[in-house]
Amino acid sequence: MTTVGASTDSRRADVPLGRDEVVAAVLKSAAHLFAERGPAATSIRDIAAHSKVNHGLIHRHFGSKDALVGAVLDHLGGRLADLLAADADGGEVAAAVDCQLRVIARASLDGYAIGELQSRFPNMAMLLDATRQRQASDLGARLAAAHTIALQLGWRMFGDFLRASTGLEGLDDRTFARSIGRTVDLILDAKGPDDS
Structure with missing residues (x-):
């Protein structure tokens, strides 16, 4: 009997239980799958299997697939903002940025109205706050952040x-990253359209 009980307990240990665990598991799995293949190529059943929850729970907690895409975008934005605010490890931040940008791009290419589905943009707010310190106008800061x-x-x-x-395929990642950083600095420091 001990073996059966242990087997049942180990199966249950990795299965999300309760609303908070289910929502967290679904958001994590959906973010991973959306970044990998895009929302259009990812079914609710795929997400349910990956997150080890019943697909009916996804419908219960998120409603439509559009609402799930919006929740994933909000989740990724909040996670990145939390990592940046906590001054997290660069590798962890880079992975969060990569996942968020991939989901944004894939959802957009799949035809999702991501500007309407995402309700919170905390990391963009952080970028705008930092950019406003380098720009003479709000419009200049918003354009620099968007660029x-x-x-x-x-x-x-x-x-x-x-x-x-x-012809840049041989350029090492460190040099490449520094070049992008310098270009970002130029964008953020450039005069806006009404700053001439």
Whole structure:
């Protein structure tokens, strides 16, 4: 009897129980799968299997797939903001940025209205606050922040093509990252349209 009980306990140990555990597991699994293949190629059943929850619970806690995509975007934005506020390890921050940008790009390419689905943008608010200190106007700060994210999204999604097409495939990652950082600094320090 001890063996059967231990087996049941070990199976239950990795199965999320209760609303909070189910929601956390679903958000983590959905973020991973959306970043890997995009929301359109990921079914609710895929997410349920990956998170070890019944697919009916996903519908109960999130409703529609659009609402789940919005919840994942909010989750990723909040997680990145928390990591940045905690001055977390650079590798952990880089992984969070990568996941968030991939989900944003894939959801957008899949036709999701991510600007409408995501309700909170805490990491963008942090970027805007930092950018306002470097810009003379609010419009200049907003444009600089948008250009910075566009640059990062472009390299994240099309980096292989961009490296190959410009002869940069041999450039080491450290030099490449420094170059992007310098370009971001130029964008953030450039005068805005009404700052001339």
